[in-house]
Amino acid sequence: MIVIEDVHKHFGGFRAVDGATLTIQDQSITGLIGPNGAGKTTLFNVIAGVLKPTSGRITMAGEDITGLPPHELFHKGLLRTFQIAHEFGSMTCRENLMMVPGGQSGERLWDTWFGRKRIADEERALKAKADEVLEFLTISHISNLRAGEISGGQKKLLELGRTMMVDAKIVFLDEVGAGVNRTLLYTIADAIKRLNEERGYTFVVIEHDMDFIEKICDPVICMAEGKVLAEGTLAEIKANEQVIEAYLGTGLKNKKEDA
Amino acid sequence: MDFLNALVALSNFVLIPAIAYGSQLALGALGVTLIYGILRFSNFAHGDTMAFGAMVTILFTWWFQSMGLSIHPLPTALLALPFGIVVTAMLLILTDRTVYRFYRRVKAKPIVFVMASMGVMFIMNGVVRFIIGPGDQRFADGERFIIKARDFKNATGLSEGLAFKTSQGITIVTAIIVVAVLFWFLNRTRTGKSMRAFSDNEDLALLSGINPERVVMITWIIVAALITIAGTLYGLDKTFKPFTYFQLLLPIFASAIVGGLGNPLGAIAGGFVIAFSEVTITYAWKKVAVYLLPESLEPTGLVQLMSTDYKFAVSFVILIVVLLFKPTGLFKGQSV
Numbered sequence: 183m184i185v186i187e188d189v190h191k192h193f194g195g196f197r198a199v200d201g202a203t204l205t206i207q208d209q210s211i212t213g214l215i216g217p218n219g220a221g222k223t224t225l226f227n228v229i230a231g232v233l234k235p236t237s238g239r240i241t242m243a244g245e246d247i248t249g250l251p252p253h254e255l256f257h258k259g260l261l262r263t264f265q266i267a268h269e270f271g272s273m274t275c276r277e278n279l280m281m282v283p284g285g286q287s288g289e290r291l292w293d294t295w296f297g298r299k300r301i302a303d304e305e306r307a308l309k310a311k312a313d314e315v316l317e318f319l320t321i322s323h324i325s326n327l328r329a330g331e332i333s334g335g336q337k338k339l340l341e342l343g344r345t346m347m348v349d350a351k352i353v354f355l356d357e358v359g360a361g362v363n364r365t366l367l368y369t370i371a372d373a374i375k376r377l378n379e380e381r382g383y384t385f386v387v388i389e390h391d392m393d394f395i396e397k398i399c400d401p402v403i404c405m406a407e408g409k410v411l412a413e414g415t416l417a418e419i420k421a422n423e424q425v426i427e428a429y430l431g432t433g434l435k436n437k438k439e440d441a
Numbered sequence: 442m443d444f445l446n447a448l449v450a451l452s453n454f455v456l457i458p459a460i461a462y463g464s465q466l467a468l469g470a471l472g473v474t475l476i477y478g479i480l481r482f483s484n485f486a487h488g489d490t491m492a493f494g495a496m497v498t499i500l501f502t503w504w505f506q507s508m509g510l511s512i513h514p515l516p517t518a519l520l521a522l523p524f525g526i527v528v529t530a531m532l533l534i535l536t537d538r539t540v541y542r543f544y545r546r547v548k549a550k551p552i553v554f555v556m557a558s559m560g561v562m563f564i565m566n567g568v569v570r571f572i573i574g575p576g577d578q579r580f581a582d583g584e585r586f587i588i589k590a591r592d593f594k595n596a597t598g599l600s601e602g603l604a605f606k607t608s609q610g611i612t613i614v615t616a617i618i619v620v621a622v623l624f625w626f627l628n629r630t631r632t633g634k635s636m637r638a639f640s641d642n643e644d645l646a647l648l649s650g651i652n653p654e655r656v657v658m659i660t661w662i663i664v665a666a667l668i669t670i671a672g673t674l675y676g677l678d679k680t681f682k683p684f685t686y687f688q689l690l691l692p693i694f695a696s697a698i699v700g701g702l703g704n705p706l707g708a709i710a711g712g713f714v715i716a717f718s719e720v721t722i723t724y725a726w727k728k729v730a731v732y733l734l735p736e737s738l739e740p741t742g743l744v745q746l747m748s749t750d751y752k753f754a755v756s757f758v759i760l761i762v763v764l765l766f767k768p769t770g771l772f773k774g775q776s777v
Binding site for chain 2: 294
């Protein structure tokens with residue numbers, strides 16, 4: 183369980199996250215929605231340790247994780263993906279996945295020369311795991327292509343695959359669906375759902391696609407202007423006046439009240 | 442016969458010196474490019490760190506010489522090299538801990554790092570002169586030549602002699618070994634891959650659980666090895682004088698930039714491009730021309746495009762020409 187208490191992140195005078203308080207239950211798939219600039223990605227960055235919060239506290243299973251660097255959070259089982267897919271462009275897809283559990287013995291200079299047997303064993307296990315993940319995501323055919331050369335949608339799958347290389351406890355997905363076609367989007371949705379059910383991953387998903395949210399997310403949290411606006415099932419959120427005002431829109435009425 | 446003589450003269454005065462000098466530049470440029478790729482700044486202290494590495498090696502060499510330790514016919518400096526590398530690595534890690542780590546923590550802009558590295562440069566500069574003095578130092582021993590000019594003349598009957606210095610031979614062989622090991626390391630080992638991953642995409646590397654401090658530390662160790670080897674080889678081949686190492690900064694940076702900053706293959710190519718341009722442009726071609734041209738066309742002047750005083754200008758010109766046509770360098774480097 184991750185508890186976010188009154189987190190602020192200000193850039194100069196701009197309050198990107200302005201007192202967000204929310205709780206993420208274990209083994210849930212929480213949808214995080216809200217208009218552009220609501221502070222969703224900034225909140226992700228703060229939780230994942232990329233940015234330090236101006237103030238506030240984040241705990242994971244009761245342990246304070248506020249401001250820990252990303253690689254330490256990774257080893258605690260907290261992973262994230264990027265809105266715009268990131269990859270190691272000069273490496274193959276398989277190598278990209280095999281990079282993931284950082285801190286292997288092969289990364290120590292000493293072992294590189296004197297621990298070759300152990301490294302070989304680790305690498306073999308990693309390779310098997312990477313191939314399994316590629317299979318799961320139905321992208322085995324691109325395993326030897328350079329990650330810089332694959333399509334945007336495939337990069338998104340690769341991002342998801344990266345989180346599957348370790349036994350993640352909680353995964354933050356930043357717009358996995360952006361720029362991905364419907365069929366692939368549902369493949370991703372299925373993969374998320376299966377990971378959640380079969381392996382007990384907790385997901386927090388930023389997404390603008392309501393079908394996608396409807397298919398997998400419960401509960402849904404709506405953010406606006408750096409604060410949490412509403413929280414509940416998708417049906418409740420959809421019925422919420424404030425949410426309609428700030429994000430979903432009515433389509434007909436054009437209400438203009440004070441923000 | 443004339444053609445062979447011309448070829449020998451060319452090898453003796455252009456090819457061999459340029460290959461040796463190119464290897465030294467390539468090793469230096471590899472260090473610059475690794476720092477740029479991983480730590481993302483241009484390290485101005487590179488030349489003076491090179492002087493430091495060479496200095497430590499020289500001190501060990503003198504010590505070994507005084508103890509009568511020798512690996513004749515090879516120079517004793519080779520024996521001292523590993524010790525030089527270890528001391529330099531410790532110094533670089535200490536510098537990183539005391540200077541650069543702070544700027545990494547506050548996520549300073551690359552230009553701040555560059556300025557900090559200039560400060561480091563001045564300190565390193567002073568330390569080296571304080572310890573070993575500003576003058577020339579001799580530390581080369583062992584056999585001076587692999588092939589002597591006179592022996593070559595006697596053996597072949599040509600009027601041109603070919604001299605192949607031990608230092609040149611060692612430089613070339615060492616450079617090949619070092620480059621092979623480095624590329625094997627970067628491409629085949631997990632440590633090397635984590636370095637490449639870090640260079641490709643820092644954010645992602647962090648989020649993949651790669652420890653940045655370890656990557657940085659390993660980078661400094663490798664840089665220390667490259668720089669000490671390059672500095673010692675240069676000292677063996679020419680002479681050791683702290684100021685010449687500071688001057689080497691320009692051709693080394695030119696090599697790294699011409700090849701494409703952040704690209705190891707480019708650094709090597711760049712090193713040879715710069716070395717060959719420098720040597721060919723400042724070489725007096727009269728000797729070669731006399732053999733090749735008919736008597737009536739023989740040049741009266743030296744046929745030297747530029748005086749050797751201008752050799753550093755050559756790096757600059759090459760740099761500008763390459764950047765005009767290929768802004769990321771011959772091999773695709775990183776853009777800032």
